[in-house]
Amino acid sequence: MKLLISLSFKFLWKKSFWGNISTILSLVGLCLGSVCLIVTLSLINGYEYSLKKSVYDVSGHLIVDKLGRPIFDNQKFKNEFSEVFDPKDIVEEVPFVLREGLVAKEGQVRGVVLQLQAASKSGALFSRLNKKIIKGKNLSTDPESENVGILVGAGLAKSLKLEIGEVFPFILPYVSESGDISRKLQKFELVGILDLGQHDLNHRFVFSDLNPLVEFSGFSLNQSTGVRYFFKDPNKALIYQSKIQKLKGFFSARTWKDAHRTLFHAIEYEKQILFIVLSLMLLIASFNAASSMFLNLMNHTKQFSLLKSIGLSSFKVNIICLIQAVILAAVGSLLGVVISLAIISGLGALLKGGYIIPPVVYKLSQINLVVEFGDVFLVFLMSVFVALLASIGPIRMASKIKPVEGLKYE
Amino acid sequence: MSDYLLKAESISKSYFSDHRRLPVLNSVDLTIQKGESVVITGESGAGKSTLLQILGTLDTPTEGKIYFEDQNLATMDDYHLSQFRNLNLGFVFQFHYLLEEFTALENILLAWKISGQNLDLGRQKALGLLSEVGLLDRAEHYPSQMSGGEQQRIAICRALVMSPKLVLADEPTGNLDHNNTHQVADLMKSLVQNHNASLIVVTHDLQLAQTFPKHLHLRDGRWAPLIS
Numbered sequence: 221m222k223l224l225i226s227l228s229f230k231f232l233w234k235k236s237f238w239g240n241i242s243t244i245l246s247l248v249g250l251c252l253g254s255v256c257l258i259v260t261l262s263l264i265n266g267y268e269y270s271l272k273k274s275v276y277d278v279s280g281h282l283i284v285d286k287l288g289r290p291i292f293d294n295q296k297f298k299n300e301f302s303e304v305f306d307p308k309d310i311v312e313e314v315p316f317v318l319r320e321g322l323v324a325k326e327g328q329v330r331g332v333v334l335q336l337q338a339a340s341k342s343g344a345l346f347s348r349l350n351k352k353i354i355k356g357k358n359l360s361t362d363p364e365s366e367n368v369g370i371l372v373g374a375g376l377a378k379s380l381k382l383e384i385g386e387v388f389p390f391i392l393p394y395v396s397e398s399g400d401i402s403r404k405l406q407k408f409e410l411v412g413i414l415d416l417g418q419h420d421l422n423h424r425f426v427f428s429d430l431n432p433l434v435e436f437s438g439f440s441l442n443q444s445t446g447v448r449y450f451f452k453d454p455n456k457a458l459i460y461q462s463k464i465q466k467l468k469g470f471f472s473a474r475t476w477k478d479a480h481r482t483l484f485h486a487i488e489y490e491k492q493i494l495f496i497v498l499s500l501m502l503l504i505a506s507f508n509a510a511s512s513m514f515l516n517l518m519n520h521t522k523q524f525s526l527l528k529s530i531g532l533s534s535f536k537v538n539i540i541c542l543i544q545a546v547i548l549a550a551v552g553s554l555l556g557v558v559i560s561l562a563i564i565s566g567l568g569a570l571l572k573g574g575y576i577i578p579p580v581v582y583k584l585s586q587i588n589l590v591v592e593f594g595d596v597f598l599v600f601l602m603s604v605f606v607a608l609l610a611s612i613g614p615i616r617m618a619s620k621i622k623p624v625e626g627l628k629y630e
Numbered sequence: 631m632s633d634y635l636l637k638a639e640s641i642s643k644s645y646f647s648d649h650r651r652l653p654v655l656n657s658v659d660l661t662i663q664k665g666e667s668v669v670i671t672g673e674s675g676a677g678k679s680t681l682l683q684i685l686g687t688l689d690t691p692t693e694g695k696i697y698f699e700d701q702n703l704a705t706m707d708d709y710h711l712s713q714f715r716n717l718n719l720g721f722v723f724q725f726h727y728l729l730e731e732f733t734a735l736e737n738i739l740l741a742w743k744i745s746g747q748n749l750d751l752g753r754q755k756a757l758g759l760l761s762e763v764g765l766l767d768r769a770e771h772y773p774s775q776m777s778g779g780e781q782q783r784i785a786i787c788r789a790l791v792m793s794p795k796l797v798l799a800d801e802p803t804g805n806l807d808h809n810n811t812h813q814v815a816d817l818m819k820s821l822v823q824n825h826n827a828s829l830i831v832v833t834h835d836l837q838l839a840q841t842f843p844k845h846l847h848l849r850d851g852r853w854a855p856l857i858s
C-alpha cells in the first residue's frame with residue numbers, strides 16, 4: 221500500500237511547474253466550482269439572516285393583538301395567556317400602542333406609524349434600537365425635558381430634512397363617538413435617527429414614550445394595541461402562533477415569517493435553484509479533472525506497463541488511479557472551501573461599506589455574508605463525490621493498459 | 631516435476647488491421663531448460679520482440695500454449711499472472727525503463743515492494759546486486775544522473791532482485807556502444823548464472839549472439855537456419 225501511495229503521488233506531481241499544469245488547472249476548476257457555490261450560498265444566507273434580523277428587532281418574533289378590537293387591558297391579557305406561554309422561552313414581552321398619523325414640515329406631509337411604549341417597560345424595545353441609532357441618542361426618560369422626545373427612521377428624516385433637536389408637529393386623526401372626524405396635535409423633539417435595516421421601515425416608523433402621551437394617544441398606561449414577544453429561539457414563535465390560533469376569542473398572532481412570507485419563500489426557492497445551477501458548474505469542473513487524469517494516465521502508460529511487467533496487478537493500478545482521484549478531489553475541494561472562506565471575509569468587509577449591491581434594491585440597508593457550515597460541508601462532499609465520479613473513466617482505462625503496449629516502441 | 635523450465639507449443643500470432651490478417655509468428659516451438667541461456671536473432675520485423683513478450687506473458691498468442699514448469703499460463707487470470715511475473719520472471723528492455731521519479735535503489739526494489747516481502751531483506755539483496763554490477767555508490771542517484779550503460783546495469787539488477795527463474799532480455803544492449811555492449815552482456819550472463827536462472831536474449835547483434843551456447847534464428851515468424 222505504501223508503494224501504491226508513493227507511486228500515486230510521484231506520478232501525479234512532477235518537479236516542474238509546466239509538467240503539472242494540467243493537474244493544477246483541474247484543481248483550479250474544482251476549486252472555483254466550490255468557491256462559486258459557497259460564496260453564493262453564503263450571500264443568500266446572509267440576505268435571509270439580515271432580513272430576519274431587521275424584522276425581529278423591530279417587530280419581535282411574535283405579535284399578538286386582538287382582531288377588530290385594538291384596545292386591550294394588559295393585566296387581563298396577561299392572565300388570559302399565562303397558560304399559553306412557557307416563561308422559560310420568553311426573553312421579553314412588550315405591550316405596545318400603535319397610532320397612525322402625519323408628520324408635517326414646511327408644507328410636506330408624511331404618513332407614519334407612531335409606536336409607543338410605557339417608559340417603565342420601554343427599556344426592552346428601545347434598547348434593541350440602541351445599535352440602530354445612527355445619529356443622536358436613544359430616548360431617555362428625562363422628566364426635565366420640555367418636549368416629548370421621538371426617534372424616527374433614517375428615510376423619513378432624510379425626506380423631510382429633519383435634524384436632531386428639531387421640533388415638529390405630529391397630527392393624529394381622531395374619530396369621536398358621534399362619528400365626527402377631528403385632529404389632535406402634538407409637538408415632538410427629534411432625539412435620534414434610526415437605521416431600521418429595511419427601506420419601508422425607515423420611511424414609516426417613529427418611536428416614543430407612552431407616559432407623557434396618555435391623553436394625546438387615548439390609551440392609558442395599562443392598555444395596548446398588542447404585545448410583542450421575543451423568544452430565546454425565534455422558531456418557537458411558529459409553535460406559539462399555532463397554539464394561539466387554536467384559542468377561542470379574537471386574538472391574532474403573527475410571526476416574523478408572516479411579515480415577509482413571499483419574500484422568505486422566494487429566498488428559499490432562489491437558494492435551491494442557484495444550488496442546482498452552480499452544481500452544474502462543479503460537474504463541468506469534474507470533466508476537467510477527468511481529462512487531466514486521462515492525460516496523466518497517457519503520460520504514464522510506459523511506467524504502468526513496466527510496473528505490470530514486474531508484477532503489479534491491474535487491480536493495484538486501479539487503486540493508484542483512485543488514490544490520485546481522491547487526492548485531486550480532496551485537495552481541490554478543500555482549497556475551494558479555504559478560498560471561499562477567505563473571499564467571504566474579504567467580500568463581507570466590502571459589503572459592509574455598501575458597495576457592490578445597492579442595499580435598497582434588496583430592501584435592506586446592509587447585507588452580510590453568513591457561512592452555514594452545513595452548506596460548506598455539503599458543497600465539499602458534493603465536489604469530492606463529483607470528482608470521484610469523473611475518475612471512473614480513467615480508472616477503467618488504466619486497468620485496460622496491456623503491459624505490452626507501453627513497452628513496444630520507444 | 632517437469633525437466634524443462636518453459637515450453638512453448640506452436641505459438642502463432644497475427645495482428646488484424648483493416649480486416650486484413652498480418653501474421654507475425656507462425657507455429658513456433660521452443661523449450662528452455664533450467665539454467666539454460668538462449669539467444670534469439672532475426673531481422674528487424676521478424677517477430678523477435680513479439681515472441682519474447684508472449685513468452686513473458688506480456689502479450690497473448692493467437693494460437694498455441696505455453697507451459698511454465700507444467701503450468702499452463704493461459705489458464706491464469708490477471709491477478710495470478712501478475713504474481714507469476716513478479717516471482718518467476720525478470721525483464722530487461724532495450725530502453726531501460728527505469729522510473730525517473732525513483733532512485734536506483736528504489737527502482738531495483740519496485741518488484742520486491744510489489745511482492746510485499748520483508749523490505750530489509752530486499753534492501754540487502756539490492757545492495758548486493760548493486761555491488762556486483764559495481765554501482766554501489768550510485769544507489770541513491772536518480773536515473774537522469776546516470777549514463778545509459780549504468781542505467782542498463784541498474785535495470786539488470788531490477789530484473790534479478792526477485793531471484794527469478796527466467797530472465798527475458800529484449801535488445802538489452804541495443805542502445806549501447808561496443809564497449810558497453812560486451813560489458814553489460816557479460817555481466818548479465820554471469821549474474822544470471824550466479825543466480826541459477828535461465829536466460830533468453832533477443833538481439834540482432836550476431837557477434838554478441840556467438841557468445842551464447844544456444845542460438846536460434848527467426849525469419850518470417852519461423853525458426854530458420856542461420857545463413858551467414
Ligand SMILES: Nc1ncnc2c1ncn2[C@@H]1O[C@H](COP(=O)(O)OP(=O)(O)OP(=O)(O)O)[C@@H](O)[C@H]1O
Pocket residue numbers: 645646647652654672673674675676677678679680681834
Ligand atoms: N500492434 C501491432 N499491430 C500490427 N502490427 C504489429 C503490431 N505490433 C507489431 N507488429 C508487427 O509485427 C511484426 C513483428 O514485430 P516485432 O516487434 O516482433 O519485430 P522484431 O523482430 O522485434 O523487430 P526489431 O528487430 O525491429 O525490434 C512487425 O512487422 C510489426 O510491424
Ligand SMILES: [Mg+2]
Pocket residue numbers: 678679680800
Ligand atoms: Mg524488437
